[in-house]
Amino acid sequence: MDTSAFLPISGEDMKERGIEQFDFIYICGDAYVDHPSFGHAIITRLLDSLGFKVGIIPQPDWREKESFMILGKPKYAFLVSSGNIDSMVNHYTSLKRRRRTDLYSPGGKAGARPDRALIVYCNKLREAYKDVPIIIGGVEASLRRFAHYDYWDDKVRRSILFDSKADLLIYGMGEKPIQEIAEALSGGIDIKYINYVNGTAYITSSMEGLRDAAFINSWEEVASDKKKYAKAFLIQSREQDYETGKIVVQPHGDRYLVQNPPAKPLDQYELDSVYALPYARNYHPVYEGKGGIPALEEVKFSITSHRGCYGGCSFCALNFHQGRVIQKRSHESILEEAKLMTEAPDFKGYIHDVGGPTANFRQAACKKQEKEGVCRERQCMFPAPCKNLIVDHKDYLKLLREIRALPNIKKVFIRSGIRYDYVLQDKSDEFLKELCKHHVSGQLKVAPEHISEKVLKLMGKPGQKVYDRFKDKYFETNRKLGLDQYLVPYLMSGHPGSDLKAAVELAEYVRDMGYNPEQIQDFYPTPGSLSTAMYYTGLDPRTMEKVYVPKSPAEKAMQKALIQYRNPKNYDLVFKALNLAKRTDLIGYGSQCLIRPKPKEAFHKAVKGNKMTKRKTKNNSK
Structure with a gap:
């Protein structure tokens, strides 16, 4: 079994590569898939490219602390994520019925991770290594960083930082924060002093040094008063722009949850660099005899062209995670990825998707947003499209035409969401015509x-x-x-x-x-x-x-x-x-x-x- 294209996941891998100790060990609730659609792949590949030695423990047995010790003690920190999806959403339907499958596990079989995986993993790590820093990230950490209503318990739970006992939480897209944190740790700075990184949250017992912060009602208050919960949520949501967002502080007992302002979005060069990392673009060979990882099937031949969405749907938590600012890749970067796909032995000529949270949002909503950040109290598309909204499909059309023209590509589909109200705002019908003619599968x-x-x-x-x-x-x-x-x-x-x-x-x-x-x-x-x-x-x-x-x-x-x-x-x-x-x-x-x-x-x-x-x-x- 050739595992050389993947990062180490076992003691045998360590020996083969002559690694005596990892700098970082990544614990993940998903199986190991080295593809840029999986958060653990991006973060580990990024750290590896920076010269850090990184190991991965995918889906450890949470009942045994020894499962968390197979790669030894990392030099700097454990990085912990429950996976691409919140573990409770992964396990339960909207009617709170247990799901029979887990698309992020071998063969789609359920049961490979615990409920509230982030908390369970961190507490087991504390049992195994009391003094090693723990940094949590991913969707489960990001969306539970404040005191939050938990549908499955039907109550307001405190910030996941308290229940996990982690040292630091990275929210949103984590490339910039993890790079800054890794450099600080390798420079000898103790984790307890790394409280200045944008895109992170931490716990403190002192408000000393915090200036111009937005204070929201405490966990105890929002858990007992629904009006205070609603007001706290509104303040949180309005402080999620990297240009205008303030530090947000929420008391929990005699301590404080502190969220630093969001990290600055990646520019085009930085985003291109992330997607150019040497991903194996497949699941680890260890899963070959177990039915593979079903979640890879839909995204293996799909391309992420951008991040962020200014659509503002109330039921979507994307604003709270990726943000409203569009971060787009260059055409060259996307075309290079498309060419790589055509070289895969199982590629049949069809690219399943070229898009993002909203496929036809490929640029900033307006000129003002590029310079001053997003509006705090206004939406771009609702209740009607803003008069300053830039409506232009030309760049997206050009990109799609370039991909269609590549050798060995038969069809390029668009399966990411299309904002039809945005399409209607376009004075030209060119995009809709090409969408129907070339990019719809019936x-x-x-x-x-x-x-x-x-x-x-x-x-x-x-x-x-x-x-x-x-x-x-x-x-x-x-x-x-x-x-x-x-x-x-x-x-x-x-x-x-x-x-x-x-x-x-x-x-x-x-x-x-x-x-x-x-x-x-x-x-x-x-x-x-x-x-x-x-x-x-x-x-x-x-x-x-x-x-x-x-x-x-x-x-x-x-x-x-x-x-x-x-x-x-x-x-x-x-x-x-x-x-x-x-x-x-x-x-x-x-x-x-x-x-x-x-x-x-x-x-x-x-x-x-x-x-x-x-x-x-x-x-x-x-």
Whole structure:
């Protein structure tokens, strides 16, 4: 088994390479995949390129401290991440049911990492080595850096720095912070004095030296007062720009969680350098007989063209992690990666994606943003596109044309999200024409999410009329090109603001579409998003107005069933929902009805049951 293209993961690897002690050891909840779509690969390759000796322990057995000791004691620090996804999201569905698979583990088999992996790993490391610095990073650390609502415990947990007992937390994209920290540690600076690096958070017992900081309510206060939680979240979210962001301080008991301002985004040269590192672009050979790593399949022949997104969807935590500033790679860098893909023995001629969080955001939102940072209290795209927004697809089109022209490439698809409201702002139809002609594989997936105006307003998404305009333009463009391609809308049920009336409204829209959508996402309150703050508090932090929140499993099930009302398995849920919403006009034989009536006997039994339920409720209230 040739492992020479990978970084060391075992004692045998250390011996073969003559390494007596690593400078850094990376503990990861994902299997080891040396590909730039995986955070652990980027950070370890970067440190390796800087001359540090780096070892990786992927998916250690958290029940045995010896699993964390197989590479010995690092000279400078342990780096710990739960993986590309928060471990609780990785393990549980939105209904808190245990997932049967783990795409980031060998053969997709679940059970290779613990719940709350970051905390478990760090505590086991403290058991093994009490005096070695621990630095945490990745999505789980980044989005849990402040006191946060935890959906699975249904309570506000303190900053993950306290529960993990780590020395330092890197949030956001970690290349700049880890480089600065590594240089400081190798220069002899003790970890407790490395409290000045942007893009990091730490714990202190003294406020001495902190100037011009934004103080937010303590963990104890936000855990007991939802209004204070909402206000704290709003301050946190407004301080996430590298140009204007202040230090943010949150007390936890007699100590303080301190978040330094965000790290400066990578410039084009720096980003190109990250993607030019010598990745093996595959999973480690140790997984070959175990079914490989399924998560690699979708991204192996996909290209990340940029980072960041200024779309501002409320349910997305990207603003809290990657930020709103676009960081883009050069055409030369991307073309070089595309050429590397064509040399892979299993490449079939198809590049699956060229994009980022939003595929057609390839530049700063406006000139002001390039010089002064993002606006603190305004969104670029919502409630309508800003008048200063730069709308231009020329650079992205040029890039796609250059990739299509490379030898051995048959097709270049775009599977990252397309902001259709941004497409509509473009005075030229050139991008939409080329998108339909060259980059759609029979169907284009877009994300209107809902059609109820009150729900869309809370989501930070454009109104239904905007989606309808794009839909008409998309089909008209395909007709002119002689193509028969579909438009697949992603829809979301159970988002804050969505009551049964709004859910029925969406079901009627689905009825008028003429087909049943397969892509339905039940809202998932994950750490770091504005929508999660709404879910927990019942308030919109931006206005402090009350928000209706569907929380009961029964109502969430009904809202999801309404969207897929054509599925016979959903009949009883849809019947109940329409009765509760007082929309029995949609039960019948007319063309506008969603479902047929129940047989008489079953119908009378259901009505009688509803009456009995109402009587019991009245008696209980007395």
